[in-house]
Structures are given as C-alpha cells and as structure tokens.
Amino acid sequence: MPNLNDLRTPALLLDRDKxxxxxxxxxxxxxTLGVELRPHMKTAKSIEVAKLATKDQAGGITVSTLAExxxxxxxxxxxxxxxxGITPDKLADVRAIQDLGARVTMIxxxxxxxxxxxxRTNALSGRFGFLIEIDSGQHRTGLLPTDERVxxxxxxxxxxxxxxxxxxxxxxxxxxxCDSIAAVREVAEAERAAVVAxxxxxxxxxxxxxxxxxxxxxxxxxxxxxxGVTEMRPGVFMFSDLFQHxxxxxxxxxxxxxxxxxxxxxxxxxxxxxVDAGALALSQDRGAPDVNGEYAYGMAADIAGHPLPGDxxxxxxxxxxGFLPGLDHALKVGERLRILPNHVCSTAAQYDRYxxxxxxxTVVDSWTRTTGW
Amino acid sequence: MPNLNDLRTPALLLDRDKxxxxxxxxxxxxxTLGVELRPHMKTAKSIEVAKLATKDQAGGITVSTLAExxxxxxxxxxxxxxxxGITPDKLADVRAIQDLGARVTMIxxxxxxxxxxxxRTNALSGRFGFLIEIDSGQHRTGLLPTDERVxxxxxxxxxxxxxxxxxxxxxxxxxxxCDSIAAVREVAEAERAAVVAxxxxxxxxxxxxxxxxxxxxxxxxxxxxxxGVTEMRPGVFMFSDLFQHxxxxxxxxxxxxxxxxxxxxxxxxxxxxxVDAGALALSQDRGAPDVNGEYAYGMAADIAGHPLPGDxxxxxxxxxxGFLPGLDHALKVGERLRILPNHVCSTAAQYDRYxxxxxxxTVVDSWTRTTGW
Numbered sequence: 209m210p211n212l213n214d215l216r217t218p219a220l221l222l223d224r225d226k227x228x229x230x231x232x233x234x235x236x237x238x239x240t241l242g243v244e245l246r247p248h249m250k251t252a253k254s255i256e257v258a259k260l261a262t263k264d265q266a267g268g269i270t271v272s273t274l275a276e277x278x279x280x281x282x283x284x285x286x287x288x289x290x291x292x293g294i295t296p297d298k299l300a301d302v303r304a305i306q307d308l309g310a311r312v313t314m315i316x317x318x319x320x321x322x323x324x325x326x327x328r329t330n331a332l333s334g335r336f337g338f339l340i341e342i343d344s345g346q347h348r349t350g351l352l353p354t355d356e357r358v359x360x361x362x363x364x365x366x367x368x369x370x371x372x373x374x375x376x377x378x379x380x381x382x383x384x385x386c387d388s389i390a391a392v393r394e395v396a397e398a399e400r401a402a403v404v405a406x407x408x409x410x411x412x413x414x415x416x417x418x419x420x421x422x423x424x425x426x427x428x429x430x431x432x433x434x435x436g437v438t439e440m441r442p443g444v445f446m447f448s449d450l451f452q453h454x455x456x457x458x459x460x461x462x463x464x465x466x467x468x469x470x471x472x473x474x475x476x477x478x479x480x481x482x483v484d485a486g487a488l489a490l491s492q493d494r495g496a497p498d499v500n501g502e503y504a505y506g507m508a509a510d511i512a513g514h515p516l517p518g519d520x521x522x523x524x525x526x527x528x529x530g531f532l533p534g535l536d537h538a539l540k541v542g543e544r545l546r547i548l549p550n551h552v553c554s555t556a557a558q559y560d561r562y563x564x565x566x567x568x569x570t571v572v573d574s575w576t577r578t579t580g581w
Numbered sequence: 582m583p584n585l586n587d588l589r590t591p592a593l594l595l596d597r598d599k600x601x602x603x604x605x606x607x608x609x610x611x612x613t614l615g616v617e618l619r620p621h622m623k624t625a626k627s628i629e630v631a632k633l634a635t636k637d638q639a640g641g642i643t644v645s646t647l648a649e650x651x652x653x654x655x656x657x658x659x660x661x662x663x664x665x666g667i668t669p670d671k672l673a674d675v676r677a678i679q680d681l682g683a684r685v686t687m688i689x690x691x692x693x694x695x696x697x698x699x700x701r702t703n704a705l706s707g708r709f710g711f712l713i714e715i716d717s718g719q720h721r722t723g724l725l726p727t728d729e730r731v732x733x734x735x736x737x738x739x740x741x742x743x744x745x746x747x748x749x750x751x752x753x754x755x756x757x758x759c760d761s762i763a764a765v766r767e768v769a770e771a772e773r774a775a776v777v778a779x780x781x782x783x784x785x786x787x788x789x790x791x792x793x794x795x796x797x798x799x800x801x802x803x804x805x806x807x808x809g810v811t812e813m814r815p816g817v818f819m820f821s822d823l824f825q826h827x828x829x830x831x832x833x834x835x836x837x838x839x840x841x842x843x844x845x846x847x848x849x850x851x852x853x854x855x856v857d858a859g860a861l862a863l864s865q866d867r868g869a870p871d872v873n874g875e876y877a878y879g880m881a882a883d884i885a886g887h888p889l890p891g892d893x894x895x896x897x898x899x900x901x902x903g904f905l906p907g908l909d910h911a912l913k914v915g916e917r918l919r920i921l922p923n924h925v926c927s928t929a930a931q932y933d934r935y936x937x938x939x940x941x942x943t944v945v946d947s948w949t950r951t952t953g954w
Contacts, residue, residue, distance in 0.1 A: 348855065472668060492867070493865050529665070529722070541669075542669050
C-alpha cells in the first residue's frame with residue numbers, strides 16, 4: 209500500500225476508525241429509538257462501507273440512483289429502497305435489478321404516475337413494491353398525509369396484480385436549515401407525525417402499510433422518539449462534513465473523509481497557496497456561510513488531518529485549482545495537505561475509490577465506489 | 582442505438598453538428614491569428630472529441646490532469662501539455678506516460694520547485710520538457726514577465742541534463758469576468774503582451790524559447806492579433822455553455838452539450854416540476870447571476886433542445902433533485918426535458934460518456950470520456 213506521500217493527488221481518504229465510530233453511534237441511536245436502520249448509501253456508494261453500516265442491522269439499504277441499486281444488488285444486497293421518485297420508464301431497469309436477486313422498493317407521490325406504473329408492471333413479470341412519499345414539511349416532493357391522493361394511490365397499487373403497497377416514507381430535508389438542536393427536534397417530530405398519520409389513514413381504510421420510514425441525519429440524531437416509525441434512512445452520518453458540523457450533528461474530529469492535496473503554487477504577496485484540489489476535486493457545494501457571511505469550499509488540515517490554525521478555508525476555485533489564502537508561513541510546492549469537505553456527498557461523488565487509512569494515517573486498503581446513473 | 586426516450590436519465594447529450602461547427606469556427610480563428618491550436622481537453626475529456634478538435638491542426642493537446650494525459654497518450658496523442666503546475670512527486674507518473682509514446686510538457690512557476698524537479702529528473706531517465714508559467718493579469722499562478730525568477734528558472738532548466746525549457750505560457754482566466762467584448766480584447770492583448778515579453782527576455786539572455794502559448798476561449802475568440810504567440814489553448818469553445826453565452830462567446834444555439842432529464846414530480850400549487858437532474862447531474866457551478874442577481878443551475882429546454890418559453894431555470898437542487906418552478910402548464914411524471922448547463926466543464930465531469938446525437942436528435946453514437954485524477 210502507498211503511504212500518504214505516495215498517493216497521486218487529489219485523492220479521497222477515508223478514516224476507517226472514524227467511520228466505524230460514526231456507524232456505531234447511529235446503530236445505537238436506532239436501537240434506542242426502536243427502529244430499523246436502512247442506511248442511505250447515496251453518500252458512501254461503496255460496498256465495503258455498506259457492509260459495515262448494515263452489520264447487526266436488518267440488512268436493507270437506501271440508494272439514490274439505479275446505478276447504485278445495480279451495484280449493490282450485484283454485491284448481494286437483497287433489500288434496496290430506491291429513494292427518488294420512480295418514473296414509469298425506469299421500471300424495466302428495476303426489473304433487471306430485481307433479476308439479480310434484490311427486492312427493490314420504489315417511491316411515488318403522483319396519481320397519474322401510479323396509473324402508468326400499474327400499466328407498465330402489467331407488461332413486465334415480477335413483483336414491484338412501492339412506498340408512497342409524504343411531505344413532512346420540506347415541500348420538495350411527497351403528498352401531505354391528509355391529501356386524498358395518498359389513499360387513491362394506495363388503492364390503485366393495492367389492486368394491481370404485479371404491484372404491492374409496502375408503506376409510506378418521508379425525508380425531512382428541512383432539518384438541514386435548522387439553527388438549533390431544539391429546532392431539529394421539532395422537525396424530527398413533524399417528520400414522524402406526518403408519516404405515521406399517513407400510515408394510520410391507509411390502515412384505517414383496510415389496507416396494509418408495513419413500512420413507515422423517515423430519514424435524515426440531523427433528525428435521526430436528535431429525534432426524541434420515533435413511535436409508530438419502523439425504519440430510518442440517514443446517510444451522511446457515516447462520514448459527516450463541515451455542514452453537518454455547522455448544524456451540530458457532529459464534532460470536527462468525527463469527519464471521516466478528506467481530500468489529500470498537494471500545494472502547486474505559492475504567492476508571497478498574498479500568503480496564498482494554490483492546491484491541486486479545485487472545483488472538481490472538492491465539488492462546488494458551498495456548505496454554510498462562515499461567521500462573516502462568506503462561503504468557502506473546505507477547511508485546510510495538515511497531512512495528519514488536523515485543521516491548520518486559524519480556520520483556513522479554500523476561498524476560490526477553478527477546475528483544478530484551489531485558492532488557500534491567509535497562511536502564516538510559506539508552503540512548499542509539493543507539500544501535502546488535507547481538505548475537509550463542505551458536503552461530503554458532493555465531494556465523494558467525484559471519485560471512484562476511497563484510500564482507507566488507519567488511525568496512524570497509514571493507507572491500509574482501497575475501496576471502490578460507484579458513480580453516475 | 583436507443584432514442585432520447587429510451588436513455589436512462591439523467592444522461593449527457595452531445596450534438597455532433599454543433600460540436601463540429603464550434604470546432605470549425607475556432608480552427609478558422611487560429612488560422613486568422615496565425616497560431617497553432619492546442620485545444621484544451623479538460624472540458625471534453627474524450628478521445629473522439631479530441632480527434633475532431635485536432636483535425637488539420639498540429640495535433641498537440643492540453644490536459645488538466647495526469648489521468649487525462651494517460652488516457653490521451655494511450656489513444657495515440659503524442660504531444661500533450663499538462664496545464665496545471667507540476668509537483669516533483671508527479672514526475673514519475675509523467676515518465677510512465679511518456680513511456681506510452683507521448684511527449685508531455687509541464688508547467689512551473691516556482692524557483693524551489695524547479696530545483697527539486699531537476700533533482701528528481703536526474704534520478705529518472707528520459708527527457709522532461711517545461712514551460713514557465715506567466716501571470717498575465719489573472720493573479721492565480723505564474724510569474725510576472727519581468728520577475729527575475731523567470732530567467733532563473735529558465736537557466737536552471739536549461740543547464741539540467743534531463744530537462745528542457747520549451748517556452749512560456751499563460752492563461753488569461755480573468756477574461757471570464759469581462760463585461761464587454763472590448764474588455765475581453767484588452768485582456769487578450771494583456772495576455773499576449775505578457776507572454777511575448779517573457780519570451781523576449783529569455784531569448785535576450787541567449788536561451789531558446791520556442792513555445793509562446795496563450796489560452797482562454799474568450800480571448801481566443803476576440804483577440805485582435807496574436808503577434809509573437811505560437812499557439813493557443815482554448816477548451817470550452819467546443820461545447821460552450823450558459824456562462825460563455827452570458828459573456829458573448831457564443832449564441833444559445835451553439836451549446837453542444839445538454840443533460841437529458843425526466844420529470845419525477847409535479848406540484849400544482851407552485852407550478853413546479855422536479856426533475857432527476859440535481860446537484861450531481863448538473864454540478865453546483867452557479868455560472869453567472871441572472872438579471873435579478875439570482876443564481877440558477879441550468880436552463881430548461883424541451884426534448885429537442887429548444888429552450889422553454891420564459892427563460893426557465895433550475896432554481897434549487899438536492900443531490901438527485903432539480904427544482905424547476907414557474908411553468909405555464911403541468912408536466913407529467915416521466916416527461917423528458919433537456920437542461921443547458923451553466924458551466925459545461927463542471928457538468929460533463931459528472932459523466933463517463935456522451936450520448937452523441939445528430940441534428941434530428943437521433944442517438945448515433947456513444948463516446949467515452951475520462952474522469953478523476
């Protein structure tokens with residue numbers, strides 16, 4: 209295995225011990241809350257990480273693309289929730305993934321789409337399972353629990369020969385904009401209450417609704433209880449990032465993923481290093497503004513992962529250039545740093561593998577990840 | 582070949598005819614200006630596109646990563662400029678790429694680095710060529726032409742056994758922030774003058790300086806003359822994008838790349854479609870603000886590529902969700918649109934292939950592209 213001075217930069221690093229601690233913490237939360245953990249693999253997109261995150265769990269996972277569903281199905285993951293609204297033309301691909309041995313559960317929130325889905329599944333053999341998506345306050349997708357279309361969709365699916373209503377789900381993405389733990393708790397309760405209410409309406413009308421699914425890292429960490437919920441689907445908790453740190457989901461030392469980078473230029477007049485982690489290597493996710501209301505693109509740390517003094521951030525980027533101003537001493541061209549990411553889902557998506565490191569920063573493994581759609 | 586209704590979305594489309602027109606236009610510009618065209622492949626990252634862009638040219642290309650250098654060298658491209666500052670530890674990889682049959686020219690702007698580069702190349706057999714990077718006003722990287730270090734680096738390289746000073750280069754990235762064609766012309770002249778001045782200083786001291794290289798799409802399109810320059814390295818011109826359109830580099834109908842997407846949800850109350858092209862499929866590059874000073878993430882077009890009436894933009898994104906509000910009629914779940922990208926370098930980087938279409942929107946080919954580092 210190469211060491212951190214041998215890897216070609218930029219490179220994605222994953223700290224094995226931090227990952228394990230984050231996973232253990234969320235597993236304990238699920239146990240405390242009395243729900244199953246169906247980790248969302250949209251952040252990690254890695255078989256090795258999914259194996260760790262489902263250990264001692266029921267084994268189900270959530271994915272955000274059919275490419276992920278295919279990748280995990282081929283690795284033997286047999287219970288996959290595809291957490292982005294299905295379109296009828298994607299059903300043939302879902303069928304092909306199910307033929308690999310996985311049960312793929314889809315989500316939908318649209319009456320016309322439900323009708324078309326049924327028509328398509330009639331033309332495909334096999335069994336297709338769905339959750340109805342509920343809007344618990346994010347107002348992105350999903351129906352309000354009291355919307356009559358929830359029950360209409362449930363009935364359409366229930367009477368279709370090849371379809372199965374498996375339950376309801378919601379995602380409280382608005383937990384990301386909370387400015388206090390108390391506010392996250394309120395969102396978590398709204399998330400729980402909305403999806404449980406929808407399940408009760410469906411059951412009250414004589415239909416079954418086995419799965420009651422919620423999920424976001426902040427609400428999973430801070431919910432007071434999840435009565436009536438059967439599973440939760442957090443994802444970013446495995447790695448965490450500067451944004452999660454900014455909203456109180458983790459400590460800075462919990463961040464398990466960083467980008468290894470090399471200094472490629474130095475300007476004395478601006479005490480500024482240029483590093484080879486730019487807009488592609490870090491992603492352009494702006495995360496949260498800093499105390500001055502300015503945005504930045506990741507925090508600079510030394511090669512061991514310890515943040516440099518003075519909260520130094522990548523302030524500007526071009527495709528393969530990251531601007532790191534404000535240093536208190538000159539850096540040498542070739543010197544290596546790590547950048548802690550704003551939003552690890554976006555950053556990790558730019559790479560096809562993790563270089564796995566142990567607590568000493570020794571590279572101990574290389575884990576592939578999937579990309580694309 | 583699948584048609585546009587069969588491709589799994591999101592998918593990257595490349596219009597073959599628009600690409601060819603953009604390439605022909607830049608080839609004519611290079612001829613008019615009397616310089617060689619060394620197209621920058623950081624945007625396209627595709628062998629097929631590189632073949633078209635170097636047809637009737639000297640054959641040299643520019644790349645932004647060693648992964649690109651390796652990919653193009655394996656395809657037979659024999660003259661490659663790696664346009665990001667070299668670090669000494671990357672020289673062994675450059676050597677390996679040269680062993681594939683390519684001549685790789687590197688850039689540097691740092692005196693200490695030049696010394697270390699020479700030490701490393703002494704330990705590696707082979708011949709290593711360099712351009713000195715000049716700052717022509719962007720103030721990102723590079724030395725001012727009159728900086729004494731230009732000549733010091735030139736002398737260090739010149740006397741090293743395995744190294745060769747091949748010339749000077751600059752990138753007028755500040756042309757991207759010009760608000761008029763007249764301003765771009767001024768930047769183009771500053772770009773030309775800086776790098777020619779550096780070349781003259783080097784030659785005036787008895788050293789050779791064969792390559793005098795400039796490059797950015799706006800300055801390549803609008804420079805009044807390039808006297809003293811030997812080559813230019815524009816890249817984004819091949820595809821163009823909303824940002825280039827906003828600064829007058831192209832017409833909207835010149836945009837050769839778009840993202841095919843499906844509607845995954847519809848909200849009546851906000852006349853808003855949700856599409857399956859989100860932060861990963863489009864990238865989070867904000868491009869230029871609109872007339873109201875707001876940012877958006879791509880312009881919606883119909884499946885044939887014609888912009889929808891009313892300048893509709895993706896206004897918000899999550900990882901796999903793009904928010905498209907303000908529609909004048911309801912869209913069906915499953916309906917297909919195209920999104921014209923803000924910054925095509927960032928958007929295309931998320932995909933491993935182009936679905937190539939002809940003027941009728943028929944998919945006629947699939948071209949791979951390289952990703953990563």
